[in-house]
Amino acid sequence: MKKGSLPPSGAAPPAEVTAVLDRADIDFVSADEHTRWQAAIAIGAFSETYPEAVWPLVEKWGSSADEDIRTAIATCVLEHVMEARFQPYFARTAALINGGNAFFADTFCGCWKLGEAKKRKNSAMFDRLEKKAYRLRDKAGLRQEPVELPF
Numbered sequence: 352m353k354k355g356s357l358p359p360s361g362a363a364p365p366a367e368v369t370a371v372l373d374r375a376d377i378d379f380v381s382a383d384e385h386t387r388w389q390a391a392i393a394i395g396a397f398s399e400t401y402p403e404a405v406w407p408l409v410e411k412w413g414s415s416a417d418e419d420i421r422t423a424i425a426t427c428v429l430e431h432v433m434e435a436r437f438q439p440y441f442a443r444t445a446a447l448i449n450g451g452n453a454f455f456a457d458t459f460c461g462c463w464k465l466g467e468a469k470k471r472k473n474s475a476m477f478d479r480l481e482k483k484a485y486r487l488r489d490k491a492g493l494r495q496e497p498v499e500l501p502f
Contacts, residue, residue, distance in 0.1 A: 413458035
């Protein structure tokens, strides 16, 4: 693989990566906010290189009823998955939101446009989905107040 290039999207992660992702999955149930955010940061470290391995955790914890976990997933993982590989993961995000997942809609609303998401066509799709996500989230009564990040 050339320096600076990404492995294929479906590349199987090494055992060490799988171990980190498994540990992070466990850490999300911690009562400690710091532990949960460290779990999201650990997952985010592999968002560009092993997005297929990361995605099940993005979907699981991005759909959590816990607002703090959703914010961590949005800012540490989801926006970075879409930064490097917008099309396939935006499509999955849209499917969850179009399917009525208000918690995941809220997660998406916490994402910034980075990398590939900033390209003109992708940015327009992002904006349209974001409007839909805000409506779904608001209809579900989520996030009436702005969220303050813990750092």
